[in-house]
Amino acid sequence: MCTAATYKTKDFYMGRTLDYEFSYGDEITVTPRNYPFHFRHMEELENHYAIIGMAHVADDYPLYYDAVNEKGLGMAGLNFVGNAVYQEIQEGRENVAQFEFIPWILSQCASVEEAKKMLAEMNLVGTVFAPQFPAAQLHWILADKYACITIECVREGLKVYDNPAGVLTNNPPFEQQMFLLNQYMHLSPKQPENHFSEQLPLQTYSRGMGALGLPGDLSSTSRFAKVAFTRAHAVSGDSEAESVSQFFHILGSVDQQRGCCEVAEDKYEITIYTSCWNAQKGIYYYNTYENHQITAVDMHRENLDGTTLARYPLIQKGEIRWQN
Numbered sequence: 001m002c003t004a005a006t007y008k009t010k011d012f013y014m015g016r017t018l019d020y021e022f023s024y025g026d027e028i029t030v031t032p033r034n035y036p037f038h039f040r041h042m043e044e045l046e047n048h049y050a051i052i053g054m055a056h057v058a059d060d061y062p063l064y065y066d067a068v069n070e071k072g073l074g075m076a077g078l079n080f081v082g083n084a085v086y087q088e089i090q091e092g093r094e095n096v097a098q099f100e101f102i103p104w105i106l107s108q109c110a111s112v113e114e115a116k117k118m119l120a121e122m123n124l125v126g127t128v129f130a131p132q133f134p135a136a137q138l139h140w141i142l143a144d145k146y147a148c149i150t151i152e153c154v155r156e157g158l159k160v161y162d163n164p165a166g167v168l169t170n171n172p173p174f175e176q177q178m179f180l181l182n183q184y185m186h187l188s189p190k191q192p193e194n195h196f197s198e199q200l201p202l203q204t205y206s207r208g209m210g211a212l213g214l215p216g217d218l219s220s221t222s223r224f225a226k227v228a229f230t231r232a233h234a235v236s237g238d239s240e241a242e243s244v245s246q247f248f249h250i251l252g253s254v255d256q257q258r259g260c261c262e263v264a265e266d267k268y269e270i271t272i273y274t275s276c277w278n279a280q281k282g283i284y285y286y287n288t289y290e291n292h293q294i295t296a297v298d299m300h301r302e303n304l305d306g307t308t309l310a311r312y313p314l315i316q317k318g319e320i321r322w323q324n
């Protein structure tokens, strides 16, 4: 399972949890402007926007999971197993392989508006990067500080939805996730009043009772509701430290602890990493399951006019700060 969200204070932030039972070998990867993208079914792109994000690098190619470009447009791919259906190659269209989708959009679009125009020309195909990497069945959240959309390629074709919740998890399709939110419209951060019965002396006995009924399990629909509620009510100061800290708390509301989601005997899905990027500043923050310290990589500290990838393996080891 995975969860992605957007968040706005003075700056615009976005990020995701990556929940899985194993890691592909993830690295914060900066693709500079002159790294050539050799697309499988389209012309090579020699110059483009710089990108920073989490990727598995194979044969010097950044297989991005989530990323943001220097214009502040960000995108994340989340599992959509059983529902993602890629298209057949078609002459006269932009045939984008699923693993090229994030680089193709982020290298060329400065905004969601621009991306929507590119999506109208796109044919998303299932071409694999290499035999050992079968096509990942994903759907995507794409956002800048003005707009957020969800992109799903299903049996009926490519669907693009406005995403007013600013949240994405996994199955079922996005429209159903949004519909299910109707169930929770009575929830509130304020304490409830007794509408149950005037004849009964009902009282609140604990703080937080306004959100009684907000799900806490790890299913995709429950995480969608939990994080949508948390994000909608999150309050923080405008500073970078307060905003980033609050963002990690928002996604922390759907953190997966080892042992609670068994996917095979003795195999558990966990939150491998949580990311948060400041879209305007091009800074990528993350922490990992064992390392709660927030670590940052700033794209603007790299040579963005270069031709080679800059790669930073995740710092996985946590440290305890002793006070005595």
Ligand SMILES: C[C@H](CCC(=O)NCCS(=O)(=O)O)[C@H]1CC[C@H]2[C@@H]3[C@H](O)C[C@@H]4C[C@H](O)CC[C@]4(C)[C@H]3C[C@H](O)[C@]12C
Residues within 6 Å of the ligand: 001, 002, 018, 019, 020, 024, 056, 063, 064, 065, 077, 078, 079, 080, 081, 098, 099, 128, 129, 133, 134, 135, 136, 137, 138, 170, 171, 220
């Ligand atoms: C496993 C990751 C998604 C995690 C997730 O959504 N978990 C939910 C589990 S569940 O459905 O709810 O059960 C996805 C997100 C991005 C994916 C990677 C990216 O798409 C980049 C390449 C794409 C290649 O086709 C496969 C390898 C790969 C390197 C992908 C491996 C894997 O599928 C990743 C890492």
